[in-house]
Amino acid sequence: MTSATALSWFARHELRLAWREWLAMMTGQRKRKRAAVIGLIAFAALLHLPAWAVIGRFADLRLPLDKSELIVISATIVLAWSLMLSQAIESVTRVFYTRADLDLIMSSPATLANLFSVRIAAIALAITVMALLFSTPFVDVLVIGGGARWLAAFGVVVAMGLSAAAVAIAITILLFRLIGPARTRFIAQILAAIIGAGFVIALQIAAIISYGTLSRFAMLTSDTAAAYAPEADSIFWWPARATMGDGEALALLLALGLVMLGSVMALFSGRFADTAIDAAAHGTSGRRTARERPFRAGSRAHALRRKEFLLLWRDPWLISQTLMQLLYLVPPALLLWRSFADSSAALMLITPVIVMAAGQLAGGLAWLTISGEDAADLVATAPLSPSRIIRAKIEVVLIVIAAIFTPLVAALAFASPLQATITAGAIGVSAASATSIQLWFRVQARRSQFRRRQTSSRLATFAEAFSSIGWAATATLLLAMPAAGAISGLITAALIAATWKFSPRRE
């Protein structure tokens, strides 16, 4: 086999792996893949509706643009790029830590630098294709509303995907070199969370500090932002101009993306093998210790709760997810602090954010404690009834939620006791709903499979998301329009009941 043939064979192999990983993630590893793919296509078609609501008003924009318009479009592109970078970091760490074919590749007679160049290209391709898929409804809306010139936006998405992959690979390999494989996985997780949420949160914080509102558009369209922004012919606006059909800017962006990816291949493909081997070796070489302390007395349920708390405390996945939730709580907390003295209507925006965060965090915690039991046989053969075991695990979820959200509710109580009471109730109901859904749809899994929890049951995932949104809306409406709040609460409760009806654990 010639070198070129070997490389094309390896490229096909990489693409096949990437396709199957993606398919497994999207379909939850079900056998009826065709039905799952049709469902996904239907879902993508449905996404055109929210895309129209979000972006439809920009379809008529034409070059030249004023500064405010350039700022809004550029900020949207930066937001999308930061989300892509976040996903790319996740993908790169997943490839480093979970691909089990290193021995085979390393023992093959092919040139390793070439093989790993192909792997880097495959990662970039997977990230770009994913970005294209998610951006398609938005670009479609722009093309339908504003004409074919918006098709150039697909080119911008490709350039963004290539550059995001290049930066993600460079960041991950540099992290390996700086802090070692043991910490890289954890830090990369945190970094991905911060990058994914950071831009939006930073804009919100700026908007709160400057204008006392959570709306980032207030900040982006302000005179102050326009005053500090570069001139309209600056290279900073290339991405915005390329999106609107400027061929020269688009060509330059695509070239920049390719150069970045090529540079990463040239610089890192030789070291990719060492990095991957270090990552694979991590776990057999890591020796983390805990200090000795005497055994503690307590009931059996107490032993179970103590174990759950210890595992949650030592779980990097959970810490990064919690950090993500807490990051989203920073703007409302800031708003609360800023609006402490007055009875600003903006204060009401805090309630839905807190209630949604509580529901989402409770869902993640419940999966880890209920489904993610690494020693399921041990717990099942312990002399405790199954109901007692489940109760202890649920108690852990609710205690953690209470510990995280009580300070926020207490602070809110000083500003508005009624709002604090309603928020506290909604947090409890939202957390209980998410926990119940996880309980009804529980499947035995290892904690390390946490990433796959959202694909194990599509129904559970959507029900959990809609229940958090529903209770958040209910709490907000109860504050503003109690009758509408009651109706929203009834609808959300009906949704939970319907989820229970279709759940496998109904009996």
Add this chain to the structure above:
Amino acid sequence: MVIRNAKQDGVAVMKPVSSALNVLGLTKRFDRLAVDSLDLTIHAGEFYALVGPNGAGKTTTLRMVAGLLRPDAGAVSIFGIDALADPVAAKQVMAWVSDEPMIYDKLTPLEYLEFVAGLWGIAPSVSEPAAQQLLSSLGLASHRHERCEGFSKGMRQKVALAGALVHDPRLIILDEPLTGLDAVSARHVKGLLAERVRTGCTVIMTTHILEVAERMADRIGVIASGRLVAEGTLSELRQQNGHTDTSLEDLFIALVTLEAAAA
């Protein structure tokens, strides 16, 4: 003769209690019949080896005994306790070790043993010295403060075994406990099990390593197609098959070949 579901002090009891494990008509069907009306009696203080080809129903049988699977039919009695009617009481006196050690990566061996002892309600004054002693005898004393995430398969299996022993069970059920262990680790495990049997504990173990069954077990049960096709001491098995000087391996192959032909 077994009297089912007699109640004493709120605990479902089956009599007599001279046997450690009494299984009657145990049946389980998945896509096919996995365990077929199995009867099995294991005496207290006995080391019993259950051998059989892949898919014979060994693991399914033991998982039903341990309370991990609900049988379709049949009865399971552990030291006179009806394990189906009162699983909590039955679990209090037994321990289960599977071939794939299920421990927590983020806990140290000592923390794991503290958790197991807590689950079984053992006082720290009893469980802590027992845990330290077990880790020493399994060669894990120097690793007792390290998180299990970096442990080899053998070390993980020894931690799981220590967990099974820390609450001093009267019946230990092991499913292929020696899989993946090196010679030194396997000797540690075998030594510890033999010692437990000497102190009156009952051990039931499945294994593919027939030499282990031959050397350690008081009695051997051969299971095929979900049924017990032969049972006894090694010499009894030889007599049953008309070979006085043959190895367990030869006997095993003869028995399962016959069973396969009959099926």
